[in-house]
Amino acid sequence: MRTKKPAGLYCLIFLSMLMSACAGTQNRHTDPQNDPWEGFNRKVYAFNNGMDKVVRPVAVAYDTVIPDPVQRGVGNFFRNLEYPVTFVNQVLQGKFKQGAASTGRFLVNSTVGLLGFFDVASRMGIPFYNEDIGQTLATWGYEDSRYLMLPIFGPSTLRDGIGRYADSFYHPVGYYTRKEKTYWPFILRGVDQRARFLSQDAELEQAYDPYVLMRDVWLQNRKYQIHDGDPPLTDYDLYLEDDVAEPDPEPDTPDRQ
Amino acid sequence: MNIQFKFLILLAGFMVSSMLHAQDIEHDPATLLKQTTNNIFIKLNENMEEFTADPSGLQQLIKTELMPLLDIDYAARLILGRAGRGIEKEKIDSFSQCMSTLLISRYATGLLEFRSTEQLQVLPLRGELNEKLTRVRSRLQLSKGGYAPIDYAFHKTAAGWKAFDVIVEGISYVTTYRNQIMPDVQANGIDSVIARLSSGELELTD
Numbered sequence: 001m002r003t004k005k006p007a008g009l010y011c012l013i014f015l016s017m018l019m020s021a022c023a024g025t026q027n028r029h030t031d032p033q034n035d036p037w038e039g040f041n042r043k044v045y046a047f048n049n050g051m052d053k054v055v056r057p058v059a060v061a062y063d064t065v066i067p068d069p070v071q072r073g074v075g076n077f078f079r080n081l082e083y084p085v086t087f088v089n090q091v092l093q094g095k096f097k098q099g100a101a102s103t104g105r106f107l108v109n110s111t112v113g114l115l116g117f118f119d120v121a122s123r124m125g126i127p128f129y130n131e132d133i134g135q136t137l138a139t140w141g142y143e144d145s146r147y148l149m150l151p152i153f154g155p156s157t158l159r160d161g162i163g164r165y166a167d168s169f170y171h172p173v174g175y176y177t178r179k180e181k182t183y184w185p186f187i188l189r190g191v192d193q194r195a196r197f198l199s200q201d202a203e204l205e206q207a208y209d210p211y212v213l214m215r216d217v218w219l220q221n222r223k224y225q226i227h228d229g230d231p232p233l234t235d236y237d238l239y240l241e242d243d244v245a246e247p248d249p250e251p252d253t254p255d256r257q
Numbered sequence: 258m259n260i261q262f263k264f265l266i267l268l269a270g271f272m273v274s275s276m277l278h279a280q281d282i283e284h285d286p287a288t289l290l291k292q293t294t295n296n297i298f299i300k301l302n303e304n305m306e307e308f309t310a311d312p313s314g315l316q317q318l319i320k321t322e323l324m325p326l327l328d329i330d331y332a333a334r335l336i337l338g339r340a341g342r343g344i345e346k347e348k349i350d351s352f353s354q355c356m357s358t359l360l361i362s363r364y365a366t367g368l369l370e371f372r373s374t375e376q377l378q379v380l381p382l383r384g385e386l387n388e389k390l391t392r393v394r395s396r397l398q399l400s401k402g403g404y405a406p407i408d409y410a411f412h413k414t415a416a417g418w419k420a421f422d423v424i425v426e427g428i429s430y431v432t433t434y435r436n437q438i439m440p441d442v443q444a445n446g447i448d449s450v451i452a453r454l455s456s457g458e459l460e461l462t463d
Contacts, residue, residue: 031338031436122403206459208437216433224427229406233392234429236410236422239335 033219034146034157041149045211048154052194056201059194071192073117078189080109080116081172082130088170089131093139098129130225134163138226147215155218286393286411286418291379297322301368308369315365323364328412328419329357335421336435340442348447355454378404389413392424 035041063071083106090099105121105128113120122128137159138145145159156164168174173185207213223231300318301308308315333353334341341349380394390412396404410422410429422431441459442450453459 031432031439208441208459212436212440213433216436217428220428220432221426227427229427231427233390233410234422234424234432236335236390236412236431239338239431239435 033215034144035215036146037148041147041215042211044149044151045214047151048149051152055190055194056198059191059198062191063195063198071195074188074192075196076109076113076119077116078173078192079119079128080106080113085133085167085171086129086131089133089136090129092136093131095129095131098127101126102129129228132160132163133166134160135226137163143226147219155214157219157222160222285382286391286409287379287382290393290395290409294377294379305369308365312365312369315368316361319361319364319368324357324361326419327360328414328421329353329360331412331414331419332356332421332431335431336438337442338435338439340439340447344447348451352447352451352454355451359454391418 066074083102086102087099087106090096090102105126108121108124108126109116109119112118134157142159145157148156148158148161150156150161150164153164169178173189177183177186204210204213300322301315304314304318308318330350330353333349333356337344337349337352377398378396380396382391382393390410393409393411395407395409397407398404406426408424409420410424410431411418411420413419422429424430438450450459
């Protein structure tokens with residue numbers, strides 16, 4: 001989910017050009033989400049599904065061939081590499097204590113944990129934190145950002161798309177990709193991450209509206225991350241009010257334009 | 258996001274929420290949650306072989322122990338939202354009934370995976386208890402290491418505190434299913450949705 005590549009900037013420019021020409025259509029039968037670009041996002045979602053026809057079989061093969069402990073090691077390795085991005089953003093958000101914990105975790109896992117393949121720190125009880133520029137912007141006040149489906153990278157928001165691009169300059173994988181002009185770490189991480197979501201494919205396929213399911217799940221989980229696991233509780237009353245409020249529009253009354 | 262464990266987690270969530278059943282409603286939900294989790298696991302461990310051979314006994318256990326503690330009707334109303342407007346009460350009831358049936362059979366399958374209460378840690382309430390709505394937090398230890406945070410939304414009814422939503426890593430089941438069910442009902446009608454829920458064609462949980 002947190003993959004980056006140098007072409008990100010061009011992607012964003014390309015996207016913003018496309019979107020300016022693309023009026024969104026909100027699905028009026030779901031709860032209003034901040035998704036004014038739904039029409040465009042659905043096209044990108046379809047594009048990503050097309051890409052997945054290639055990526056999924058690779059992920060399945062990876063999942064089949066590579067033993068679980070090795071897969072865990074690969075996952076740990078990449079998770080450990082999130083540290084620089086997390087630390088910088090912990091500082092930007094004033095979370096110094098958490099930043100110290102993350103530093104300790106990184107040092108332990110990079111040494112005793114053999115370059116991060118073994119998550120020794122978790123066994124020692126050092127918590128894992130995850131921060132990025134998108135979350136920093138959100139805590140600085142840019143919390144409500146429109147949903148944006150990115151090609152290849154998947155669900156995001158405008159804020160998080162910008163954040164992802166900025167993060168890629170000092171994220172080890174992004175940095176390495178730029179410097180060495182090789183996409184292998186990027187691809188390996190992508191395959192590893194895709195493999196983790198294989199078990200959810202069936203659910204997504206069976207959904208009434210897979211696009212909406214992915215969006216809702218992603219946005220809720222993102223909010224959870226922004227609030228460090230403590231988001232405000234949903235306003236359930238609103239769900240009930242709306243089965244009585246909002247009278248049916250009467251199409252035959254001419255006085256409302 | 259550990260969503261592959263969603264079902265097990267959801268299961269555990271509703272399972273532990275059974276603490277409200279036949280308990281003193283003056284107790285705070287978190288304490289009761291803990292007590293009842295223990296009770297459920299004891300019964301499960303005692304009858305594990307029998308339940309494995311014949312899940313109907315387990316389904317019965319869930320039906321009598323767990324279901325009275327959940328406010329499925331309320332969850333159904335929240336999920337249907339404005340799509341439920343103008344629909345006869347009987348149909349809403351049978352929608353809610355479908356949800357119950359599905360949950361019971363799902364839990365019965367998933368419950369057999371659990372072995373010990375050690376896996377679930379209920380966190381103390383943090384001053385969020387108000388007259389009608391509260392959130393109980395817990396952590397489910399995952400077999401692959403790490404834990405999944407699960408919150409339960411409870412509201413107070415005439416029959417005491419009842420759970421109506423499970424929130425896993427910030428993802429609310431009510432919110433998520435609502436956006437799947439509402440447009441489906443609007444497009445195809447409640448009868449079609451009920452029929453597909455009962456035939457198993459439409460999945461409620463993963």
